[in-house]
Amino acid sequence: MFASFAGVWTPLLHLRELRRGPRAVTLAGERLVVFRPPGADVAVLLDRCPHRGAALSLGRVTPQGCIECPFHGWQFDARGRNRHVPLDPDARLSRLSAQALPARVVGDLVWVYTDPSAEAPAEPVVAEGLRAASLARTYVQREWRCHWTRAMENMLDSPHLPFVHRRTIGKAMARQMTAASRMDVRWEATPWGGRASATLDGRDGGAYLEFHRPNVMALHIPVPGRHLRIHALVIPAEPGRTRLIICQSRDFARSRWLNPLFSWMNRRIADEDRAVVESIGSDEVPAAAQQRSVATDRATLQFRKYYFESLRGSASQPRSAG
Ligand code: FES
Numbered sequence: 015m016f017a018s019f020a021g022v023w024t025p026l027l028h029l030r031e032l033r034r035g036p037r038a039v040t041l042a043g044e045r046l047v048v049f050r051p052p053g054a055d056v057a058v059l060l061d062r063c064p065h066r067g068a069a070l071s072l073g074r075v076t077p078q079g080c081i082e083c084p085f086h087g088w089q090f091d092a093r094g095r096n097r098h099v100p101l102d103p104d105a106r107l108s109r110l111s112a113q114a115l116p117a118r119v120v121g122d123l124v125w126v127y128t129d130p131s132a133e134a135p136a137e138p139v140v141a142e143g144l145r146a147a148s149l150a151r152t153y154v155q156r157e158w159r160c161h162w163t164r165a166m167e168n169m170l171d172s173p174h175l176p177f178v179h180r181r182t183i184g185k186a187m188a189r190q191m192t193a194a195s196r197m198d199v200r201w202e203a204t205p206w207g208g209r210a211s212a213t214l215d216g217r218d219g220g221a222y223l224e225f226h227r228p229n230v231m232a233l234h235i236p237v238p239g240r241h242l243r244i245h246a247l248v249i250p251a252e253p254g255r256t257r258l259i260i261c262q263s264r265d266f267a268r269s270r271w272l273n274p275l276f277s278w279m280n281r282r283i284a285d286e287d288r289a290v291v292e293s294i295g296s297d298e299v300p301a302a303a304q305q306r307s308v309a310t311d312r313a314t315l316q317f318r319k320y321y322f323e324s325l326r327g328s329a330s331q332p333r334s335a336g
């Protein structure tokens with residue numbers, strides 16, 4: 015399960031997606047159902063009933079906080095335990111569980127751990143901009159036809175800014191750059207991933223980006239004394255299909271009337287990237303030795319190293335029922 019994406023905490027979706035009840039979502043090839051049991055945080059189960067395989071996401075949430083299968087009405091709680099089998103009072107419920115995944119709500123997002131056999135994984139380490147209650151946030155969602163590793167690398171890549179984004183966030187860099195310019199990319203490893211910064215001809219603009227393993231980028235935009243960040247959450251759906259959540263966080267201009275303006279800008283920047291990334295094709299990133307790279311690829315090569323050493327080939331084991 016979760017081939018090449020096992021044993022990690024990942025953001026999954028925004029809480030507002032759950033307003034209308036259970037929601038089906040595909041993560042790294044696995045169909046999941048997400049729901050909010052009354053009085054509890056959130057529940058994530060495999061979207062497959064252990065009885066005959068119907069999609070639990072087509073069912074309803076009972077007042078007791080169980081999801082009820084739409085086919086024969088079996089009921090499962092947030093931990094996947096079977097609480098009721100209609101018409102068969104002798105059924106041994108402990109043998110008839112659904113598969114649950116560890117899940118949390120952090121900030122406005124549902125996070126899930128991609129290993130159902132892990133009873134108590136360490137808590138997700140979430141970038142400050144995604145969790146601090148004092149910040150205003152806007153969210154934009156996108157879907158790209160590419161392998162998620164291509165989209166992730168794009169988010170960690172500084173030298174594309176003056177080309178892909180020459181009309182938006184790369185405008186200043188495009189203006190300063192000459193044919194003789196030199197960009198120096200610095201990478202600093204951190205307990206949760208790494209920090210990348212870049213200078214252009216020795217000048218440091220003050221922006222830097224963080225990579226939070228396995229799939230979050232946080233871009234720190236320098237505004238003196240203020241918090242302004244753009245996060246890219248790169249979520250593998252299926253091979254060749256990637257969901258992106260772009261979240262901007264800020265501690266100024268907090269009025270929600272400004273959200274459409276910020277969202278418009280973030281959408282525009284993401285769409286600039288999309289055309290180029292999708293042109294690469296739908297395969298995963300190759301091993302570093304299979305492509306030509308230069309010094310300014312330092313941050314993306316760090317991601318590639320992490321992917322090949324820690325994620326690729328990983329797969330979690332379903333827990334046996336009961
Ligand atoms: S398929 Fe779910 S209860 Fe029968």
Ligand SMILES: [Fe+2]
Binds near residue numbers: 168
């Ligand atoms: Fe970009």
